[in-house]
Amino acid sequence: xxxxxxxxxxxxxxxxxxxxxxxxxxxxxxxxxxxxxxxxxxxxxxxxxxxxxxxxxxxxxxxxxxxxxxxxxxxxxxxxxxxxxxxxxxxxxxxxxxxxxxxxxxxxxxxxxxxxxxxxxxxxxxxxxxxxxxxxxxxxxxxxxxxxxxxxxxxxxxxxxxxxxxxxxxxxxxxxxxxxxxxxxxxxxxxxxxxxxxxxxxxxxxxxxxxxxxxxxxxxxxxxxxxxxxxxxxxxxxxxxxxxxxxxxxxxxxxxxxxxxxxxxxxxxxxxxxxxxxxxxxxxxxxxxxxxxxxxxxxxxxxxxxxxxxxxxxxxxxxxxxxxxxxxxxxxxxxxxxxxxxxxxxxxxxxxxxxxxxxxxxxx
Amino acid sequence: xxxxxxxxxxxxxxxxxxxxxxxxxxxxxxxxxxxxxxxxxxxxxxxxxxxxxxxxxxxxxxxxxxxxxxxxxxxxxxxxxxxxxxxxxxxxxxxxxxxxxxxxxxxxxxxxxxxxxxxxxxxxxxxxxxxxxxxxxxxxxxxxxxxxxxxxxxxxxxxxxxxxxxxxxxxxxxxxxxxxxxxxxxxxxxxxxxxxxxxxxxxxxxxxxxxxxxxxxxxxxxxxxxxxxxxxxxxxxxxxxxxxxxxxxxxxxxxxxxxxxxxxxxxxxxxxxxxxxxxxxxxxxxxxxxxxxxxxxxxxxxxxxxxxxxxxxxxxxxxxxxxxx
Numbered sequence: 119x120x121x122x123x124x125x126x127x128x129x130x131x132x133x134x135x136x137x138x139x140x141x142x143x144x145x146x147x148x149x150x151x152x153x154x155x156x157x158x159x160x161x162x163x164x165x166x167x168x169x170x171x172x173x174x175x176x177x178x179x180x181x182x183x184x185x186x187x188x189x190x191x192x193x194x195x196x197x198x199x200x201x202x203x204x205x206x207x208x209x210x211x212x213x214x215x216x217x218x219x220x221x222x223x224x225x226x227x228x229x230x231x232x233x234x235x236x237x238x239x240x241x242x243x244x245x246x247x248x249x250x251x252x253x254x255x256x257x258x259x260x261x262x263x264x265x266x267x268x269x270x271x272x273x274x275x276x277x278x279x280x281x282x283x284x285x286x287x288x289x290x291x292x293x294x295x296x297x298x299x300x301x302x303x304x305x306x307x308x309x310x311x312x313x314x315x316x317x318x319x320x321x322x323x324x325x326x327x328x329x330x331x332x333x334x335x336x337x338x339x340x341x342x343x344x345x346x347x348x349x350x351x352x353x354x355x356x357x358x359x360x361x362x363x364x365x366x367x368x369x370x371x372x373x374x375x376x377x378x379x380x381x382x383x384x385x386x387x388x389x390x391x392x393x394x395x396x397x398x399x400x401x402x403x404x405x406x407x408x409x410x411x412x413x414x415x416x417x418x419x420x421x422x423x424x425x426x427x428x429x430x431x432x433x434x435x436x437x438x439x440x441x442x443x444x445x446x447x448x449x450x451x452x453x454x455x456x457x458x459x460x461x462x463x464x465x466x467x468x469x470x471x472x473x474x475x476x477x478x479x480x481x482x
Numbered sequence: 483x484x485x486x487x488x489x490x491x492x493x494x495x496x497x498x499x500x501x502x503x504x505x506x507x508x509x510x511x512x513x514x515x516x517x518x519x520x521x522x523x524x525x526x527x528x529x530x531x532x533x534x535x536x537x538x539x540x541x542x543x544x545x546x547x548x549x550x551x552x553x554x555x556x557x558x559x560x561x562x563x564x565x566x567x568x569x570x571x572x573x574x575x576x577x578x579x580x581x582x583x584x585x586x587x588x589x590x591x592x593x594x595x596x597x598x599x600x601x602x603x604x605x606x607x608x609x610x611x612x613x614x615x616x617x618x619x620x621x622x623x624x625x626x627x628x629x630x631x632x633x634x635x636x637x638x639x640x641x642x643x644x645x646x647x648x649x650x651x652x653x654x655x656x657x658x659x660x661x662x663x664x665x666x667x668x669x670x671x672x673x674x675x676x677x678x679x680x681x682x683x684x685x686x687x688x689x690x691x692x693x694x695x696x697x698x699x700x701x702x703x704x705x706x707x708x709x710x711x712x713x714x715x716x717x718x719x720x721x722x723x724x725x726x727x728x729x730x731x732x733x734x735x736x737x738x739x740x741x742x743x744x745x746x747x748x749x750x751x752x753x754x755x756x757x758x759x760x761x762x763x764x765x766x767x768x769x770x771x772x773x774x775x776x777x778x779x780x781x782x783x784x785x786x787x788x789x790x791x792x793x794x795x796x797x798x799x800x801x802x803x804x805x806x807x
Binding site for chain 2: 205207236237238239240241242246248249250251255256257258259260263264265266267268269270271273274275277278296297300301303304307460461462463464465466468469474475476477478479480481
């Protein structure tokens with residue numbers, strides 16, 4: 119383990135222990151069934167990602183794919199707190215959030231296979247999952263580019279008089295993008311109900327935080343007179359306790375905040391990253407062995423006699439089977455046709471009976 | 483019909499749509515308290531209040547992106563860019579997010595936003611402030627692009643743009659803001675994608691849009707009076723959707739085409755028009771298609787020279803005579 123990693127884990131573990139996040143009301147009030155479901159969702163993300171990677175290696179999936187493995191407690195912790203008018207937007211490492219908001223594995227796997235049954239009909243791919251019916255607004259490919267949209271969701275909530283909050287997720291690399299800072303300013307200036315969630319996995323692609331970002335990431339909020347906080351992202355209860363506090367402030371008082379959640383990804387930045395240049399295998403193994411979010415939560419549930427080893431194994435097997443079934447579904451699904459290429463471009467051409475404009479919209 | 487300015491026509495369109503639909507909001511730099519950098523939004527803050535008329539910081543990527551996000555939730559933002567030239571700092575928000583989100587979501591998400599502001603040269607503000615990006619915008623399937631030349635068109639088209647469920651880029655012109663034209667008192671809409679024959683003629687078709695319509699009409703007057711040549715002027719009004727049928731109909735009548743556009747020539751709107759005309763009306767053409775564009779260089783500052791860099795009646799006249807002689 120690197121010195122940096124040791125320092126980080128000590129600091130966050132210490133902070134978490136002092137707050138006893140498992141005893142925070144938002145966690146204390148969880149039923150056994152709800153706890154098991156949280157665990158199941160994390161396991162489903164992990165097994166889905168692993169199955170996706172195999173499909174990618176088998177050349178069933180094209181382009182880029184950015185695995186979320188290792189960060190599961192962040193998406194599940196945050197999204198499990200969503201209420202009717204809460205919204206989520208994230209970047210391209212989006213499978214975990216998509217599963218956490220309740221999207222099915224079939225439509226996601228089919229999307230990556232480029233099939234017509236995919237969540238975006240095979241038009242978006244891995245980086246561009248959407249489910250507006252679940253208040254999930256993507257799935258965006260450009261680092262930091264989704265953050266202005268995130269404050270737009272918050273502005274929309276406020277303008278439309280709905281009591282809710284937007285969670286705008288980004289990686290630690292995004293904090294250096296101008297659009298993120300413009301969004302911080304607008305959110306603070308207009309007191310928009312948005313939580314900027316920095317999922318800090320330590321690496322901006324292959325560049326470590328110390329080599330890419332000056333100062334503390336979340337602390338930059340101070341320059342905008344905005345609340346900020348940090349927490350350990352390996353412990354589900356910690357994530358929920360932290361986010362619950364700031365989500366309430368956003369929903370009830372329209373207060374924005376920047377929350378940095380420290381986590382770790384086990385895989386490379388994307389499938390295109392051989393992951394042999396910027397960190398050691400030992401560092402990855404140390405995280406896996408000591409801080410894995412699924413193992414951590416599993417041990418907590420077993421210790422609390424909510425779950426047995428056998429039940430955990432059953433959940434794991436079921437998740438593997440579900441991921442396998444999703445791959446079979448994707449495999450069996452049809453590709454979109456070339457006629458589909460020009461559908462879903464304009465609302466008007468998809469709704470010809472209601473078209474008001476004239477003239478040509480496509481130029482082949 | 484009362485004559486009002488292009489500026490007032492846009493303001494009236496905004497006011498009527500704000501009145502009609504409470505989900506319409508106007509956001510931009512200096513649109514409220516300052517009454518608009520070009521006074522387009524003058525008086526709207528007093529009438530509609532700060533929730534509907536929102537002054538933004540100078541932060542185009544932030545506030546344009548915010549508008550895009552809000553539109554996904556059902557707000558109908560009309561965003562003012564002080565100059566369309568500033569679109570480059572919000573390029574990712576406009577042309578990655580607004581243009582693509584419907585497609586990438588497989589049609590699940592709509593983005594009913596209007597982005598409007600002036601896009602023109604001719605005001606001696608140098609290269610950074612003189613961009614005319616309608617070709618760049620129209621190169622992105624998913625957005626619509628509108629460029630009105632007259633007060634009547636500006637009002638009717640803007641009202642349609644605000645009611646449109648797709649993102650509409652609305653390109654105005656600082657030099658036209660003070661121009662007056664007749665606009666009916668009663669409500670009317672002009673559909674996007676409908677060209678307008680601004681002058682009928684038989685010897686030459688000038689295809690144009692925006693301020694170049696006025697240069698073309700001025701040149702057509704001279705051609706009629708001094709050369710007894712009859713010129714038809716087709717104002718596209720909308721670049722995407724494009725009313726190519728009206729253009730082709732005119733070509734079938736005159737058999738000669740001059741394109742006049744305030745565009746750099748490489749891959750301009752005229753380039754696309756030229757392709758379409760030769761492809762769809764090859765047998766109708768009695769001469770190669772000509773064009774008058776901006777002279778191919780960054781916008782020059784020097785005031786008298788800038789006039790010659792842009793299309794103007796003299797350059798249009800010269801090009802027309804080259805085709806017709």
